[in-house]
Amino acid sequence: MELLRTFPEHPQHVMTVTLNGRRLEYWRTWRPRLGAWYIDIFEDDRPILLGRRLVPGQPLQGSLPADLPGVVFVTGPDDYSKEDLGGDLQEIFIHPDELPEPEEEESFIVDISEVE
Numbered sequence: 001m002e003l004l005r006t007f008p009e010h011p012q013h014v015m016t017v018t019l020n021g022r023r024l025e026y027w028r029t030w031r032p033r034l035g036a037w038y039i040d041i042f043e044d045d046r047p048i049l050l051g052r053r054l055v056p057g058q059p060l061q062g063s064l065p066a067d068l069p070g071v072v073f074v075t076g077p078d079d080y081s082k083e084d085l086g087g088d089l090q091e092i093f094i095h096p097d098e099l100p101e102p103e104e105e106e107s108f109i110v111d112i113s114e115v116e
Contacts, residue, residue: 002093006086019093020070030082037085070095
C-alpha cells in the first residue's frame with residue numbers, strides 16, 4: 001500500500017505519481033459548492049479518469065488502464081472539509097496482491113413491466 005501525498009492548502013494542485021511503474025499526473029480540485037475533492041488522472045496528456053469525487057469508504061470509480069492493476073481507496077469521515085485532506089481524509093493506492101477477495105453481495109431482480 002502507498003499513501004498518496006496531499007496538499008490541502010492548495011485548492012487545485014497537480015503532482016506526478018508512479019503507480020506500478022506508470023508515471024501519472026494526478027490532479028486534485030476542491031469544489032467549495034459541492035464540499036468535496038475531485039480527482040483527474042492523466043497519462044502522457046491522455047485522460048484516464050476525470051471528475052471523480054473522493055468518497056470515503058469507496059475506491060475511485062472509473063476505468064483505469066488494464067495494465068495498471070490496483071485501486072486508489074479513500075478513507076476518512078463522510079462529511080469532510082478541505083483541510084481534512086492528508087489528515088482524516090486519506091488516499092491509499094492498494095496493489096493488486098494486497099486487495100481482499102470480493103465478498104458475495106445479495107442481489108434481487110425487480111420486474112417493472114406491470115407498473116403503471
